[in-house]
Amino acid sequence: MRRKYQVFISSSFEDLKDARQVLIQATLRKDHIPFGMEMLKAGTERGIDVIEKNIKKSDIFVIMIGARFGSPIDDWISDALTFTEKEYEFAIKYKLPIIAFLLDEAEYIKVRAILPMNSRERGCEGDLLKFRERVKRVEGGTRIVEFFSNDNLGDLAHKYSTSLSDEVEKLNDAGYQGGWIEGREYEALKDKDNLGLLSSENPFFQKLLEGLNRFKTLSKRTKIAEPLKKGIAWYFWQRYLPKLYEKKIKAIYFESGSSIAYVSHEFIEQVKDQSWFYQKNMHKQIAVRTNNLLTYLDFLIRDISWQPMDVRVMPYGPFSDDYGGTYGILNSAYRQPAPNKNDPVRTKLIDETQVIVNRVTKEFNKELTDRGLVLMTASGLDTRPESKDAPYSGPHVGSYPNMLLKRCLLSLPCPKVIFLHPDKWGFDFLWSNCHAVCDSGFPWKEVSSKSPLAIALAAETQTKQSDLAEELKKHGFTHLDLEAAKAGYDGPWSIIAANKPFEDFFKDTNK
Secondary structure, three states: OOEEOEEEEEOOOHHHHHHHHHHHHHHHHOOOEEEOHHHOOOOOOOOHHHHHHHHHHOOEEEEEEOOOOOOEOOOOOOOOOEHHHHHHHHHHHOOOOEEEEEEOHHHHHHHHHOOOOOOOOHHHHHHHHHHHHHHHOOOOOOEEEEEEOOOOHHHHHHHHHHHHHHHHHHHHHOOOOOOEEOOHHHHHHHOOHHHHHHOOOOHHHHHHHHHHOOOHHHHHHOOOOHHHHHHHHHHHHHHHHHHHHHOOOOEEEEOOOHHHHHHHHHHHHHHHOOHHHHHOOHHHHOEEEEOEHHHHHHHHOOOHHHOOOEEEEOOOOOOOOOOOEOOHHHHHOOOOOOOOOOOOOOOOOOHHHHHHHHHHHHHHHHHHOOOEEEEEEOOEEEOOOOOOOOOOOEEEEOOHHHHHHHHHHHOOOOOEEEEOOHHHEOOOOOOOOOEEOOEOOEOHHHHHHHOOEEEEEEEOOHHHHHHHHHHHHHOOOOEEEEOOOOOOOOOOEEEEEEOHHHHHHHHOOOO
């Protein structure tokens, strides 16, 4: 029976934030469960006992050591262990298999050389070198040691995926009984009285549940940054639900992804409580188009008394097993591999692929150009100006068909909103790992300035909200709608940042 394993990812945080994201994404792609302390909800206790508990529950331990030693557990003790050291000791204690990545020597020396002379990190040089050497030794469980560079995170993703597969194979060969077994959740559901229809008494529901079991990656993604996704979804509809009527919106497109599933779910929840929505027959006037499995199912199972909305899958086709998205004929396009630094920079799609994209875009235009609203997301958005070292500004994603779909959506003249995790704004394009939506033939600078576009995200703190707002303004999203402080409210803190065409569309009631 196939098992999914929990992988605890340990490292210092700020200096290795991008590398951590690479490991998290690679773990998900391998159909296992990544865990890092940043995944805990804001306000959750993060003491040593919590760390130990989560490492004890994990099946594999991954450690990355860069050029910084990290934060000590106790600032008052000069020789206190860092959190990374303590996490490593817990992994040894519980005999977890360990995958270790050490920053390569050249980059290590380069980064250490520019540290401030009087910083605490400068004084930890000897301890950091000892820790690096210790991690190279085999103690506790099995050990894989590799080197990585922040300048080539695609290589890190490849090495990690290979190492993770090796460790999983060892665990399976050894008859390891940990991890998660497919169907465990279903077996638990069978025992609940209020879900009797899903039990063995109804073979049709059994088959449906077995079918839904395919979408494992999507299920895991719904739990990542859940408070932030819920927060921005709620705030967006608080601000824009009345504007649907004001602007006579006729169609909403919900793109695939867990972030947008929360947006569509919140739309349904807020609409239920708005009598004016029905009195003005909005539920009969707005068509819903989506390629999102969760969105589609959410609309289908709602109370029929309020559901006369026209809901369809678009592009029509099978839902993908990873993120539950449909891509229709975009799946038939030749799938180019993710580019690496040595590849020629892409200036346009190949002719055969562009023909397919044009065909899908034409269908979208029919549905959405006249008073449509597109709600979409991305794996990251590179905000660096285009250059030789950073030729792909704008949104990027992990799959080629998904990239093509986003290209279709961004080319539409109707208003569009990109929902992002706050860490994905300014998230650099990852060579050999990502597909850029934009290129010199479809430049992000032009898309983000001339097409009606907004960025929606939620931050964990007001300080981060303020910092993100300033960054968004620098990149042309100058019309800011920030969630304000309220008595007793401690976040998340939402931002909707619009460019001028987007603001003009929703501001000008005569348009």
